[in-house]
Amino acid sequence: MPQERATSLYLGLMSGTSADGIDAALVRFSEDAAPLHCELVLGRTFAWDASTRQDLISLGQAAHEPSLDALGQLDARVALAFADASRRLLDTANTPATAVRAIGSHGQTIRHRPLSDPPFTWQIGDGNLIAEGTGIDTVADFRRRDVAAGGHGAPLMPAFHAALLHSPDEDRAVLNLGGIGNFTLLPAAGDVRGFDTGPANALLDAWCHRHTGHDYDAGGEFAASGRVDETLLARLLAEPWFAQPPPKSTGREQFHLDWLQPALSPQRAPADVQATLMELTAATVANALREHQPRTQRVLVCGGGVHNSRLLSRIAARLPEVKLESTATHGLDPDYVEAMGFAWLARETLAGRPGNLPSVTGARGYRVLGAIHRA
Secondary structure, three states, rough: OOOOEEEEEEEEEEOOOOOOOOOOOEEEEEOOOOOOEEEEEEEEEEEEHHHHHHHHHHHHEEEEEHHHHHHHHHHHHHHHHHHHHHHHHHHOOOOOOEEEEEEEEEEEEEEEEEOOOOOEEEEEOOOHHHHHHHOOOEEEEHHHHHHHHOOOOOOHHHHHHHHHHOOOOOOOEEEEEEOOOEEEEEOEEEEEEEEEEEHHHHHHHHHHHHOOOOOOOHHHHHHHHOOOOOHHHHHOOOHHHHHHHOOOOOOOOOHHHHHHHHHHHOOOOOHHHHHHHHHHHHHHHHHHHHHHHOOOOOEEEOHHOOOHHHHHHHHHHHOOOOEEEEEHHHHHOOOOOOHHHHHHHHHHOOOOOOOOOOHHHHHOOOOOOOEEEOO
């Protein structure tokens, strides 16, 4: 009779560029060396309160300069919200905090400047408060060690994707459609690579909210009511960032409505702009894949954009030779892949194993990521 595999529970917390909620994932990992087994026990998304979300969005796109007191309080508010999400998830799962080995918390990115002098990245959500509020060891602040080692600190999911989704039989890519789009390239043989492709949901959501009052364009209906403006699309694609070679990463501080505004003319219909922004995402995704892994046979999609059927259809139209499918077909819930990934990163940190891939981030070498806050 086969011996039962030793397992452990971790909890991952993620709030991305869109700041549309806190994704919380309770994950069970096998503790055997290989192959890695990863089971989502329970995943939930907890909405930010309206005031905190607005503060995060405004801060993320440099819409205002808060006082030090306001920034310190926001750091604490984010952490308390993360701790509350953890407790609520465990209550729903009927799982005591003592059963969870650790929490891996991404925090909320408010600035990401890997090319500044000196470079930096900043995620708020104090890990001390999360550990204190949950009674669970918490690993946080994952990105800054990679930046300190000369990397971009992003993306960090490729190592997790490679552990679970690599195939020796075909070239694959994992496409995360969050506020920003990013690829993990998983060739059948060779180095894993990964990089951001440009704006995805962040610009679409912001434009939709401005003109419809809705937080996001459900199913791409607003975009479908307009037509792509090819002149506007060409202007947006001329953004120099798109031509930069990997490693590269970006965020809301670069791609926001103030970035869009100079390219607009007063007579453009809002629905046409929405359709054009959707096409911008599809074009930048397809262009990046053709340039950096042209023989890709399968793209596995995760993130909020997986629910936008029209966006997926536009990407598929630009990549007709590629099979496009949800990560769900490979056992990973597309809504919680990143939260699960940060649970995995916490596991790697506590084991003293590196969580970055220098071939992805450009760091000088492998590094153990994150700061450990003991409960």
